[in-house]
Amino acid sequence: NAGVTQTPKFQVLKTGQSMTLQCAQDMNHEYMSWYRQDPGMGLRLIHYSVGAGITDQGEVPNGYNVSRSTTEDFPLRLLSAAPSQTSVYFCASNPYLNSPLHFGNGTRLTVT
């Protein structure tokens, strides 16, 4: 099993550009989430999904969109990149509520 796969691993964007971070899991987990990791701030939840077709906002959703058309995929879209979105982004999945998160390897995004 590949687990949770994120692409790309690294990305540099200019301010105002848009892009999509890809996330796929092959464990048939119902729940998927996106977190961002910033120095000194731990991980913060951006958006999450509790099943195909269902998404909701987390703690820091502004500037990001998500959709969940299949159980496997949960892409994160940056609409108009800003330097404040420079961060490491993690996609995670879990099979049911209260189960531990399984993380992808992260995407380091730099916005100049």
Place this chain on the structure above:
Amino acid sequence: AQTVTQSQPEMSVQEAETVTLSCTYDTSESDYYLFWYKQPPSRQMILVIRQEAYKQQNATENRFSVNFQKAAKSFSLKISDSQLGDAAMYFCAYRSGTNTGNQFYFGTGTSLTVIP
């Protein structure tokens, strides 16, 4: 929102010795789950240990154990017989047992150095 506090930004331990990483959390709930994750330089987030609040017995996983003090809202991680591979950032995390939103709250992390 729940708050998870890791008051030790950096810790160091001699190889083969024991180290304890601290974590406290703020909640009014009685049903919740606590986790420790390890993040080595590879950036991968790895589950170390999990504790259910309704269980009085402290969780253990090989050399890793926790000291869960529910009344004090404390959840420390003890690493015994430290190895070079234990060097990493360690994050404490909290998840409500009743909230259906799948929100995990993370501390700011403790960077652990293992000295040969």
